[in-house]
Each structure stands twice: as structure tokens, then as C-alpha cells.
Amino acid sequence: MSKKLYIYILCLLSTLVISCSGGGDDIDPTPSPTPTPTPVPTSEGVFILNEGNLNAGNSSLSYYTPADKSVKNGIFSSTNSRKLGDTAQSMVLYKGTLWIAVENSGIIWAIDAETYKVKGQIEANGDGNVMDNPRYIHFLSDTKAYVTDLYSPYITIINPSTFQKTGNIPTGQAAMYGYASTEQMVQYGKYVFTNCWSYSNKILVIDTTEDKVVKEIELSTWQPKSMVLDANGKIWVITDGGYTYGEYRFSDNVPHLYKINASNFEIESDQILDTDEANVQLALNGNKTTLYILNNDIFRMSINESQVPVFPFISAPVDSNGKRHFLYGLSVNPKNDEIYVADAIDYSQSGVCYRYTSDGELLDKFRVGINPNMFVFQ
Numbered sequence: 001m002s003k004k005l006y007i008y009i010l011c012l013l014s015t016l017v018i019s020c021s022g023g024g025d026d027i028d029p030t031p032s033p034t035p036t037p038t039p040v041p042t043s044e045g046v047f048i049l050n051e052g053n054l055n056a057g058n059s060s061l062s063y064y065t066p067a068d069k070s071v072k073n074g075i076f077s078s079t080n081s082r083k084l085g086d087t088a089q090s091m092v093l094y095k096g097t098l099w100i101a102v103e104n105s106g107i108i109w110a111i112d113a114e115t116y117k118v119k120g121q122i123e124a125n126g127d128g129n130v131m132d133n134p135r136y137i138h139f140l141s142d143t144k145a146y147v148t149d150l151y152s153p154y155i156t157i158i159n160p161s162t163f164q165k166t167g168n169i170p171t172g173q174a175a176m177y178g179y180a181s182t183e184q185m186v187q188y189g190k191y192v193f194t195n196c197w198s199y200s201n202k203i204l205v206i207d208t209t210e211d212k213v214v215k216e217i218e219l220s221t222w223q224p225k226s227m228v229l230d231a232n233g234k235i236w237v238i239t240d241g242g243y244t245y246g247e248y249r250f251s252d253n254v255p256h257l258y259k260i261n262a263s264n265f266e267i268e269s270d271q272i273l274d275t276d277e278a279n280v281q282l283a284l285n286g287n288k289t290t291l292y293i294l295n296n297d298i299f300r301m302s303i304n305e306s307q308v309p310v311f312p313f314i315s316a317p318v319d320s321n322g323k324r325h326f327l328y329g330l331s332v333n334p335k336n337d338e339i340y341v342a343d344a345i346d347y348s349q350s351g352v353c354y355r356y357t358s359d360g361e362l363l364d365k366f367r368v369g370i371n372p373n374m375f376v377f378q
Helices: 003-015 075-080
Strands: 046-050 060-065 070-072 088-094 097-102 107-112 118-123 134-141 144-149 154-159 164-170 185-188 191-196 202-207 212-218 224-229 234-239 242-245 248-251 256-261 267-272 280-284 290-295 297-302 327-332 339-343 350-356 362-370 372-377
Touching: 046 088, 046 362, 060 075, 060 362, 070 362, 075 107, 088 134, 088 372, 097 134, 107 134, 134 185, 144 191, 164 212, 185 224, 191 224, 202 224, 224 280, 234 280, 234 290, 280 327, 290 327, 297 327, 339 372, 350 372, 362 372
Parallel strands: 327 372
Antiparallel strands: 046 060, 046 372, 060 070, 088 097, 097 107, 107 118, 134 144, 144 154, 154 164, 185 191, 191 202, 202 212, 224 234, 234 256, 242 248, 256 267, 280 290, 290 297, 327 339, 339 350, 350 362
């Protein structure tokens, strides 16, 4: 969840009764229910994680099948007779198990990717391993994974085979306004890189043989939000520049795009982008040679190019009232380079997902849950 969305929701809760209509144009305004509690096993589909609204407990999981353009919503709750939780942040597929970090509920679910049934869970239960609000999961092996956190100045180490927390890594980051966050992770050799998003400008380098932070890379602007590792061994990082929203003011709200050499930790380029209005994200194609940038619209460039294009590759939708939608998620299917874009619309109604060819031609659009933020491909 973006910090702007946190503030937006809190303001709405105090001043408005949230409306759940409008903005979706010709798409059915409500998500389609899952027809049966026990789904048929699948093999070539896409999981969509729907973040929901903060403190509403309405996170959900959807499943889309490109072959027949069918979508099933609410598959976690209908299969397991329980809610996914509050503010689902991320998911990763590892050897047939889908791992979902539900931030505000302080829980990680492990579900079977074919049946959607819960196989195990890991909770932030104050047992001394310091996991608080889990954000992202990175697998090092069948028995070791890292979990980043929104508030805690630690990265939690878990054993995926036993669903147990086994240790933690102090990040050395002082909390600001209660946040000492770490976010997404990429790995190059024995090093895992993670970005410190909230009120920070750091990229941390972790030696996985020692489970220890060994380097800090300091950026020239604030809040690195998304990062990817390309085929040349370069890490691309996009910042949101902080934000200004009413009485909340932090930094200059100008996003930057950085390229960092993963082998020597040096920053090779720093580009100023247009001021963002919504979420910022990065994605790569299957062979990791083409970079996609979500910053209001979607831009595309080769990893060997030096400048972000002036004109967007895919433009954000505009509704019949002329209001620009909030693009909130971006992924590229590594098998065929089809592009999936999540549209939060207004952060309160059911979101829309768009599927494009690698050339940017729209193939399909469909309704899912509230605030879709991530795609995982089977």
C-alpha cells in the first residue's frame, strides 16, 4: 500500500461515507463470486492480489485464466472459509505454494497454488523475532527466506518448510514517524538488496551468508518504492520522492529513476521523472531486457537506453467525466511478455485489470477486488 493511499483512506474514514459506484465505465460494477468453494486445479493462469482498504479487512485473492478470459474472485475466502485479512501487500509463488504477506493483519499465508487451500501460516505474535507488518518475501532456499517489514527495523528470517520464524537481521535504520521500513528485494550473487521506503533514501545490501547488512547505498531523493534486477546485472530503482497531501508534507514529491551496478554498488544514472499522482512501480519483461515504468502512465524502454521516453507506451484510462484513473499495479508475464495493469479507479470500488500484448494492444479487461496491486503468473 502506498503512503498516499494510507492518508487518503484515513481522511475518507473521518469525513466521508465511501461510495462504491461509478468510474468503471462498461464493466460490471461488482466482482463476480466464485461459483464453487472447491476450485478446479489450474495450470496457466494469473493470481491477482487485491489489497483492500486499510482497517476494513477486505483483502482478497482473484484468479484469471487468459485462455477463456474467465475470472474467479474471492478464492481464498471461499475455499478456506476465512478472510484473507487486512491490507494484503504482496505474494510470491515458490515451488507450487503461493505465499501472501498481509501487512496490517501481521500474517503470512502459504496456500496450495492448485487448490487454493491453506498449507500453513506465520504470524507476528510477539515471540521475539520482531516481525510486525510483513511486506515482501524473498526465497533463498527451501528452508530460508527473508521477510521485510513496514515498521520494524528488522528483516525476519523464516523457514518455509516448517512455517517458523528462525531469526532476524537488524537493519540499523532509525524509525521516523514510527516507520523503519524495508520493502522489495532482489538478489545478485550472495547479496540481497532491499529498499527502505518510508521516510528514507537508502538501499541496504545484505550478505546472505552472514545474514547481515554490509552496505548502505544512499540516494539523492526520498522513498525508493520499487526495484528490479535486469539482465545486465543492474538494479533499477524508482522513488516516489515523498509526498505532499494536505497537512502531511514530506520531501519534494518528485520521483527519480536510478540505475545501480549490483556488482560494485555504484549508482550509474539518476533521472528526474514527471511528478507522480499515484503509485510508482517497475517491471521487466521475461528476458529482463525491457524495463516498464508505472508513473501515472506506463513507459517502456530498453535496459541499454539512457533516457526514459517522453511519451507513454500505455496511457492511464480516463472515465466519462474526464477523471484520470489511478494505475496501481504492473506486471509482465515472463512466458509471453503480456502486460498486466491494475487500476484502483478511486481506491474504494472494485478494481479493474487490463491485459495487453507485448505491443500494447488491449486484449481484455476484467473486474477483481478492491485495490488490485500485484500479479503472479503460473
